[in-house]
Amino acid sequence: MSKTLIRRLQECIRSAPTVDMAVCPPICPHPPVSEETLAAAESRLGFPLPPLVGSLYTRVADGGYGPGYGVIQLDGHDYTLVESRLRMNLETVPEWIWPERLVEFVNWGCHYFSGIDCAHPSCPVFFYNPDSAVGDASLADCLIREADSLEEWLSAWLDGARLWECGGQRGLHK
Secondary structure (H helix, E strand, C coil): CCCHHHHHHHCCCCCCCCCCCCCCCCCCCCCCCCHHHHHHHHHHHHCCCHHHHHHHHHHHHHCCEEECCCCCCCCCCCCCCCHHHHHCCCCCCCCCCCCEEEEEEEECCCEEEEECCCCCHHHHHHHHHHHHHCCCCCCHHEEEEEEHHHHHHEEEEEEECCCHHHHHCCCCCC
């Protein structure tokens, strides 16, 4: 886990705006969660979150910062990382089975999101494009790899990359 990334994100959320999409009222970072809250969320998910993801929620903020409409909150509300994961296989095409540890991480609006694969310590980032679900499309047709790691993806955002323009079609690797 990158201490530098955590520090950069902590510094970033001290300034405004902290998300790319402008909304009214503005989206603001929420206070970090406790280790106990993280453990309870992991228990509900049925798997541990990778160390970087846990650190983002316990040391940076409980969502409300980042690309798009920001990192979504961890748990305890209607639209959270945990609730989204628990609904994934209930609300989609019956033949689709989402990767077991893929979680929604950043919302782009209109059912688009960037998710992270928590089965891998690096947390590869995938863009979910529901518009690709036409005809005999599979879930794989709708998930486009954006970055090999969450650290790479968030660092690119901090460095000014417009991830909406990169995500889904080209990823960070052009």
